[in-house]
Amino acid sequence: MNILASIRIALxxxxxxxxxxxxxMLGIIIGxxxxxxxIAVGSGAQQRIEEQIKGLGTNLIILLPGSTTSGGARMGxxxxxxxxxxxxYAIQRDxxxxxxxxxxxxxxxxxxxxxxxxxxxxxxVTPEYFEARNxxxxxxxxxxxxxxxxxxxxxxxxxxxxxNLFGDTDPVGQVVRIRKVPFTVIGTLQRKGQSMMxxxxxxxxxxxxxxxxxxxxxxxxxxxxxxxxxSIKVRDGExxxxxEAEIRSLMRQRHRIQQDREDDFTLRNLSEILxxxxxxxxxxxxxxAAVASVSLLVGGIGIMNIMLVSVTxxxxxIGLRMAVGARGRDILTQFLVEAIxxxxxxxLLGIMLxxxxxxxxxxxxxxxxxxxxxxxxxxxxxxxAIGIFFGFYPARKASRLLPIEALxxx
Amino acid sequence: MSTPLITTRGLVxxxxxxxxxxxxxxxxxxxxxxGDFVAVMGPSGSGKSTFMNLLGCLDTPTAGEYLLAGxxxxxxxxxxxxxxxxxxxxxxxxxxxxxxxxxxxxxxxLPLLYCGVSTDERNRRAAExxxxxxxxxxxxHHPAQLSGGQQQRVAIARALVNNPVLILAxxxxxxxxxxTSCEVMALLQQLNAxxxxxxxxxxxxxxxxxxxxxxxxxDGQVIEDRTVENPKDAATLAAQLRAGQIQDExxx
Numbered sequence: 089m090n091i092l093a094s095i096r097i098a099l100x101x102x103x104x105x106x107x108x109x110x111x112x113m114l115g116i117i118i119g120x121x122x123x124x125x126x127i128a129v130g131s132g133a134q135q136r137i138e139e140q141i142k143g144l145g146t147n148l149i150i151l152l153p154g155s156t157t158s159g160g161a162r163m164g165x166x167x168x169x170x171x172x173x174x175x176x177y178a179i180q181r182d183x184x185x186x187x188x189x190x191x192x193x194x195x196x197x198x199x200x201x202x203x204x205x206x207x208x209x210x211x212x213v214t215p216e217y218f219e220a221r222n223x224x225x226x227x228x229x230x231x232x233x234x235x236x237x238x239x240x241x242x243x244x245x246x247x248x249x250x251x252n253l254f255g256d257t258d259p260v261g262q263v264v265r266i267r268k269v270p271f272t273v274i275g276t277l278q279r280k281g282q283s284m285m286x287x288x289x290x291x292x293x294x295x296x297x298x299x300x301x302x303x304x305x306x307x308x309x310x311x312x313x314x315x316x317x318x319s320i321k322v323r324d325g326e327x328x329x330x331x332e333a334e335i336r337s338l339m340r341q342r343h344r345i346q347q348d349r350e351d352d353f354t355l356r357n358l359s360e361i362l363x364x365x366x367x368x369x370x371x372x373x374x375x376x377a378a379v380a381s382v383s384l385l386v387g388g389i390g391i392m393n394i395m396l397v398s399v400t401x402x403x404x405x406i407g408l409r410m411a412v413g414a415r416g417r418d419i420l421t422q423f424l425v426e427a428i429x430x431x432x433x434x435x436l437l438g439i440m441l442x443x444x445x446x447x448x449x450x451x452x453x454x455x456x457x458x459x460x461x462x463x464x465x466x467x468x469x470x471x472x473a474i475g476i477f478f479g480f481y482p483a484r485k486a487s488r489l490l491p492i493e494a495l496x497x498x
Numbered sequence: 499m500s501t502p503l504i505t506t507r508g509l510v511x512x513x514x515x516x517x518x519x520x521x522x523x524x525x526x527x528x529x530x531x532x533g534d535f536v537a538v539m540g541p542s543g544s545g546k547s548t549f550m551n552l553l554g555c556l557d558t559p560t561a562g563e564y565l566l567a568g569x570x571x572x573x574x575x576x577x578x579x580x581x582x583x584x585x586x587x588x589x590x591x592x593x594x595x596x597x598x599x600x601x602x603x604x605x606x607x608l609p610l611l612y613c614g615v616s617t618d619e620r621n622r623r624a625a626e627x628x629x630x631x632x633x634x635x636x637x638x639h640h641p642a643q644l645s646g647g648q649q650q651r652v653a654i655a656r657a658l659v660n661n662p663v664l665i666l667a668x669x670x671x672x673x674x675x676x677x678t679s680c681e682v683m684a685l686l687q688q689l690n691a692x693x694x695x696x697x698x699x700x701x702x703x704x705x706x707x708x709x710x711x712x713x714x715x716x717d718g719q720v721i722e723d724r725t726v727e728n729p730k731d732a733a734t735l736a737a738q739l740r741a742g743q744i745q746d747e748x749x750x
Contacts, residue, residue: 093611104599408595411556412609412656413584415577491583492556495595 091425098426101398102433112394113434115387116474120438120467121445123380127463128446130376132456134369148220149332151175151318151339154352169314170352173297175342176318180216183334185326190217191315193297195305197267201253208249209292210266212300220319228260228275231296239298243271247279247290266293267304328357384470387434388478395427395482406486407494420487427479428472435471439464502529503663503695504553509562511548522548524718525562530697530711532663535690535729537706538699540715547668549715550699554587554666555579567663584613588657592669594649596641596656602628603637606656613660627655631685647678654685665689667698671705677739683708684732708732 102109153170176191183189193212198205211217215231218224225244235242243266250259259273280289295304301313322331332355343352399406406419414422443459450457511523523545530536540546551557552564555571558579564572566586574582583589596605606624615623628637631651633644641649650670657665667686671679687708690696698709706712707730714722 090614093617100599404595405597408597409608409612410580411554411583411589411595413580413612413660415580415612417577418612490557492551495556495591 091421094422094425095429097422098429101402101426102430108394109430112390112430113387113437115390116384116431116434116471117387117438117441119380119384119387120435120471121442122383123376123467123470124439124442124459124463125445125449126376126380127373128442128457128459129449129455130369130373131460132450132458134365135458136456137365137369147322147324147326147328148358149320149322149328149335150356151179151320151335152354152356153314153316154350154354169312170343171315171318173313173315175339176214176315178342179318179320179335179338182338183331185322185331185334186320187323188216188219188319188321190214190220190319190321191297192217192317192319193300193305194316195300197304199249199253199293200265200268201259201262204253206249206252208246210300210304211292211294212297212305213294214297217294217319220321223280224278225275226278227258228273230275231294235296236298239302240296241269241271241299241303242274242295244275244277244294245273246277246292246294248288249291249293250276266295269303271295332357384474388431388474391427391430391475392478392482394430395423395479396485398426399423399482399486402486403489403494403497406489407491407497410489410491411495416487419489420483423483423486424476424479427483428475431471431475431479432468435468438471439467442467503532503534503567504528504530505563505565506552507563509549509552509564510560511545511552511557512560521718523552523559526718526720527562528713528720528723530695532695533690533693534695535687535708535710536697537709537712538697538715539701539703539706539712541701544715545718546699546715548718550666550668550697553664553697554589555582580612584609585660586663588654588660588662588665590650590653590657590665590667590670592672594641594646594653594673596649596652598642599640601638601640602633602644602652602655605641605652606659608656609660623659624655627659628652630658631655645678646674647681650674650678650682651685654682654689658689663695665694665696667696669700670698671700671702677736677743679705680732680736680739684736687729687732 151171171191173191176189179186180189190213195210195212196207197210198207213231214236215233218230226247228244230244231242234240243264245253245259245264253259253264254262259276262273263270264273265271277290277292277294283289297315320331320335322328336351336355339353340351345352409419409422443464446457446459449455506529507527509523509526510521513520513522526545526549538546538549548557552559553566555566555574556579559572562572563570566582569582571579571582589595596602597608603621603624606627607620610620610623625634625637628634631654633648633651633655636644636648636652641652644652650673654665654670665686670686671682674682683705686696686698690710696709698705700706707726709726710729711725712722713720
C-alpha cells in the first residue's frame with residue numbers, strides 16, 4: 089500500500105467527521121500559531137534592540153576611574169580621581185586601534201535664558217567627543233580645538249534644552265547663562281531620543297572641557313587635569329577585546345600599577361549590554377518555547393484521544409481490511425498517516441493563522457515583526473512529529489487487533 | 499479427477515473462556531476438491547463458524563494441519579496469513595462489510611490496495627469485476643445507495659478481484675429476501691460452473707440445496723458429509739420467483 093493511497097484514505101476518514109477533526113486540530117492550530125507569532129514578534133523586537141544598540145555604538149569603550157576603599161568599604165566606580173585628560177590623549181596617540189578618545193567632565197547646573205531656565209547635565213568635552221559618540225551638530229557649528237585651548241565660553245544645546253529655553257526660536261547665536269556664567273550658543277545637537285535605560289539623552293549642554301573645568305564646574309586649576317570619564321571609539325573592523333587589552337596595558341603603565349595590584353580604572357563597553365540583551369532574549373525565547381510546547385503537547389494529546397476513539401469506532405473496518413489482506417503494518421501506516429495528516433493540516437492552518445496574526449500585530453500595534461522560513465519549517469516539522477508520536481499508540485493498537493475479533497465487533 | 503484444494507487433518511480449536519476451555523472443533527479431517535460447491539451446515543455453537551475462520555486463515559488452529567492448494571497454512575505467521583487471505587481467498591459476509599461512504603469500485607479494489615497493484619490497474623480490474631456481477635453502471639454509488647442484493651454482489655465482486663482459488667461465504671443470504679437470496683446463489687453457482695471452488699456456511703436448508711455437497715457440523719465434529727445428487731439451479735428458481743411476483747402484482 090503506497091503513501092498516496094494512505095493519505096487519500098486518511099483525508100476521507102477525516103472528512104467524515106469534519107467537526108471532530110477540526111476541533112482536534114484546534115490544539116495544534118493554536119500551538120503552531122502561537123509559536124510563529126511569538127517568534128515573529130520576539131525576533132522583531134530583538135532586531136530593533138540590536139539596531140538601537142548599534143546606533144549607540146557597539147565599538148564604544150568607556151574608561152572610568154577606579155574605586156576607592158575607605159575604611160574597608162569600597163566606594164564604587166568613579167570614586168577616585170585617577171583619570172586625566174593626558175590619559176585620554178595618550179590612548180588616542182598610542183593605541184592604533186582607537187579612532188577617537190574623548191575625555192569628558194560631567195556636572196549639573198541651571199541654564200538661564202531671559203526668563204526661561206532649565207536644570208540640565210553639563211558636559212565638558214573635546215571635539216573628539218562628537219566622533220566617539222556618533223553625535224552630529226544639527227544647527228550651527230561644533231567645537232574647535234581653539235575653543236579648548238582658549239577656554240572659550242561657547243555651548244551646544246541638546247534638543248530638550250533648546251526646546252525648553254527657546255521654544256521654536258533658533259538658539260544659535262543667543263546668550264545663555266550657565267551657572268551664572270554667560271555662554272554663546274554656537275550650535276544645537278541632533279535628537280538622540282531616549283537611551284536604553286530610558287534617560288533623555290538630549291537633556292544636555294556641551295561646552296569645551298577647559299571652560300567647564302576652569303569656569304563652570306570649578307574643579308580648581310590643579311596640576312592634574314582629572315576627568316570623569318573617557319569615551320573611546322574603536323575603529324571599524326578592529327577587535328574590541330584587543331583594543332580593550334591594549335588600553336588596559338597602556339593605562340596600567342601610565343598609572344604605574346604593580347603586576348599584582350588591581351586596576352585603578354574601569355573599562356566598560358556596550359557589547360556587554362548587548363550580551364545581556366542577548367541573554368535576556370534567549371531566556372524569553374526559552375519561555376516562549378516552553379509555552380508553545382505545552383500547547384502543542386495538549387494538542388497532541390487531543391489527537392491521541394481522537395485516534396483512539398476512531399480506532400474503536402472503525403474496528404469492523406479494520407477487521408475487513410485485515411480479512412482482505414491488510415497486514416498489521418498496513419493498518420499501522422493507515423492510522424499513523426491519519427494522525428500525521430491531522431497534525432500537519434492543523435500545522436498548516438496554524439501557520440496561516442500565525443502569519444496572519446503576526447502581520448496584524450505588526451500593522452495594528454505597530455510592533456516590528458520578523459517572519460522567517462525557519463520557524464515555519466520548525467512548526468510544520470514539530471506538528472508532524474506530534475502526529476507520529478501521539479498517533480503511534482492508537483495505530484499500534486489498531487494493527488494488533490485480531491481479524492476475527494475485529495470483524496465480529498459490534 | 500480433481501486434486502484436493504483443501505485438506506484438513508485433525509483440526510482442533512479450543513478457547514480459554516473464563517477458566518473453562520471450550521472445544522470449538524474436536525478434530526476435523528476432510529478435504530475439498532477444486533471446483534466443488536460445499537454448504538457447511540449446523541446449529542449455532544456447532545463449530546461451523548470456527549471451521550470457516552480456520553479455512554479463511556482468519557484464525558489459527560490449536561492443533562492439526564491445514565493445507566490450502568498444497569501449501570501448509572497452519573503455523574504461518576500473521577503477515578503470511580494476511581498474504582494468503584489477500585491472494586487465495588475471497589470473503590463474502592452476511593452483513594456485506596462494505597466500507598461506508600466509499601464507492602462500489604473502491605470497495606471492490608480494496609484487496610488490490612494491499613498487494614501493490616497500481617491505481618490504474620486497480621480501477622480497471624474493479625470495473626471488470628463490477629461488470630461481471632451486472633452492476634457496471636453503479637461503480638460510483640456508495641453502499642448506502644445500493645439495495646441489499648446489489649451490495650452483496652459488490653461484495654462478491656470484491657471477493658473475486660484478486661483471482662482467488664476459494665470463495666468463502668459466511669451466511670451470504672442471511673440479510674436478504676428470498677428472491678435476492680436466489681439471485682446471489684445463482685451468481686455463486688455461475689462462478690462455480692466456471693471452476694471456482696465455493697464454500698458457503700448457512701443454516702438454511704433451502705440454500706444448502708444449491709450446493710453439490712453438504713457438510714453437517716455438531717459439537718465441533720462433522721456428523722454428516724453427503725453429496726447432493728441434483729443441486730437446484732438458483733437462476734431458474736429466481737426466474738420462477740420473479741414471474742410469480744409479477745403474477746402477484748397483476749392479481750392485486
